[in-house]
Amino acid sequence: MKLAIVVQRYGAEINGGAELHARYIAEHLSRHADVEVLTTCARDYVTWRDEYPAGVEPVHGVPVRRFRVDHERDVHVFGRLSDHVFGHQHSYLDELRWLDAEGPKSTALLSHVRAADATYDYVLYFSYRYFHVYHGVRATPTRAILVPTAERDEAVGLAISPRIFRGVRALMYNSPEERRMIQAVSGNYDVPGVVVGIGSEIAKQSQGDRFRQKYGIAGPFALYVGRIDQNKGCRELFSFYLNGLQALPRSLRLVLIGTAVLPIPDHPRIHHLGFLEDQDKFDALAAADLLVMPSYYESLSMVALEAWAVGKPVLANGKCEVLRGQCIRSKAGLYYETPAEFIETLRTIAESRTLNAALGANGRQFFQQNYSWPVIEQKYLDMFQRLKEADDQGRARLQPDLREPGFFARRRRTLRPAIDVLAELPSGPVLN
Amino acid sequence: MADFNIRTDAVDVEQIMRQIRARIQEKRGVDYTEQQIQELANVKLERFLDPKGVRSDLVEQFKRRDRKLEPFHLHPEPSHGFDAEMLYGTHRGILRLIRRLLNPILKLFFNPGTVIHALHKQTEINSLYEGQFYFLREKIQQRDEIDVLYYELVHNLVLELTRVGIENRNLKMRLESLSSRMDFDERRARALEGVVQYRAGTGPAREAPPPEPRSFNQTPPPQQPLEPRAQTQPGSAPDEHGVESSTARRRRRRRRGRRGGRGRVPEMTSSGAPIETQSPEDSATPPHGDPTADAALLGDRSEPDFESDSDSGEDEGPDPSAQ
Secondary structure, rough: EEEEEOOOOOOOOOOOOHHHHHHHHHHHOOOOOEEEEEEEOOOOOOOOOOOOOOEEEEEEEEEEEEOOOOOOHHHHHHHHHHHHHHHHOOOOHHHHHHHHHHOOHHHHOOOOOOOOHHHOOOEEEEEEOHHHHHHHHHHHOOOOOEEOOOOOHHHHOHHHHHHHHHOEEEEEEEHHHHHHHHHHHOOOOOOEEEOOOOOOOOOOOOHHHHHHHHHHHOOOOEEEEOOHHHHHHHHHHHHHHHHOHHHHOOOOEEEOOOEEEEOOOOOOOEEEOOOHHHHHHHHHHHHOOOEEEEOOOOOOOHHHHHHOOOOOOOEEEEEOHHHHHHHHHHHEEEEEHHHHHHHHHHHHHHHHHHHHHHHHHHHHHHHHOOOOOOHHHHHHHHHHHHHHHHHHOOOOOOOOOOOOOOOOOOHOEOOOOOHHHHHOOOOOOOOO | OOOOOOOOOOOOOHHHHHHHHHHHHHOOOOOOHHHHHHHHHOHHHHHHHHHHHOOOOOHHHHHOOOOOOOOOOOOOOOOOOOOHHHHHOOOHHHHHHHHHHHHHHHHOOOHHHHHHHHHOOOOOOOOHHHHHHHHHHHHHHHHHHHHHHHHHHHHHHHHHHHHHHHHHHHHHHHHHHHHHHHHHHHHHHHHHHHHHOOOOOOOOOOOOOOOOOOOOOOOOOOOOOOHHHHHHHHOOOOOOOOOOHHHHHHHHHHHHHHHHHOOOOOEEEOOOOOOOOOOOOOOOOOOOOOOOOHHOOOOOOOOOOOOHHHHHHHHHOOHHHHO
């Protein structure tokens, strides 16, 4: 079996969510099939500037074929178009312009996908919201499998998105909440789909003492791992934590790991350690009392899964439906929505050893049962088999007509603001 | 393969969350709504953390900003009116002449006077609105500035209210503590009053006691009488820390035996009040507010306490049984 994985950027040092997801899947599926990665030469997700050389190079044993991007992103144009299509009535053409402005636009990559369509059994597209996915799915409708990595953001409400969700052979969802959202917006109930998620490379031996010794952290602490950014809910985290210091155990600290985009409050109980290597990260998880995930938008939090893998409970932002659903389903974490809930849940997890241990044990079991690599790989292989059998038996689903609207139709400003469409979609955790 | 294995273990996250919310509700009572708490949480942290951030000249700022605007008056005459001269006027003489010549012809088609009048009124209305616009703009600017001050004022009030709330709670606790101490002291005072009534020579209904063979001090220094004995009886001398010898203890035990047994079983008066022989200073005062103090005061004492009291000078005090 030959597989192509199409993703916007790819590299051993790229740690973005969807890109890392794609790399892990490529590396693990390469044990079962011939895998080739098709991507751009871009490394920076803001500019999409060509930084890698074009051509084929192996990354961790997987051949990666890179193509040049047509143009870098003009952030002003992209911002203006985003405002327009997200917040105002607009046309289909406006959305195509938005897709073009977002980038990375690589016609060379698309040409290759079209030309080599027959050479791959299946083409796995990552992240529904990019130029190459929209056009690539239309070029390879019978082989396209989409890993949408969709968050609850406005792009889901664009008219181009449901066409992608309906136009693929199968979808590999990250969470039940993501599946419900996509099915509600596109009505693609007949498209085969399975909730898979992603595994993680868990360090074999993580030692909390080593971390404490190396970084001089003593006593209990709550850990945050990720980019320290307002979009990740860090400003709210600082605010809640500092306002509730009086009610928290005196020795409970907040330790932050990751690159800081946001100014971090100068307080003796907040420690920022910067970006750490994986081993240190897992040592920190082993040493921590719990992991805090303040993000509002997550399609699947890998760091939460890693915390559960090492048996640590998670305290998540309850306004993120995916994280909240994960906490309830796994029975391995609590969630908060208000400052008072943040303090009370944090205090409960930090003070109650029994609850902490029970949540951690559940987390470890949840990870093993749903996110260990053999489970993930098997779900992909099962899907390939299911599609193959459908093809062999001639009962493959008829692909919908993916032609774009006509000249006048695509210029008609009849599409609703994406934000209005998004607001009508069901929300909250999926518990069944 | 199933999508997910939903766990059915004992930990029920939603149940825990309900309990946590109930606990929060219980703690917080009706002080703040969720919305208010959210707003408080969003207030800039710097203000809370840094008292310098709170302006001390807030009142001055208010006074300065609260100046009255001049009331809006309509100008009686617009500065620039509209008349026939503006309609036909030009700096070119020849053109003005032609217009004047053709004016009668123009008046055959419509009445320019009405148009001029309408335009004149419109000019007046425009200037009126312009004046109102500037007035309102200034008013809004002033309101915006005052809003900022109000925001700061409300913020400070919330801060103070929180402080006062905490202080109030502390004071309540202190009041409870003081109240329990006062109860204890009252009971103690009542008990001691009973002792004073039956002390020899203090009761008005009693006769004067016979003269004592030796001088009687109510609270003699404990070490003074022991030292001479130590000199006369070397074998029963206290050690260097003032610990009495076994002879002295034997003597006390004999005396207790005469009183009617070991331990403190005080004689009771007809009113039921215990007869105490100690001075108020000698009675072991339990810690204020300690609920066990009452029981201790009413004679329910353990042996070590009793021994301790005896060592503190009872040896040299008057023997109640002698009375």
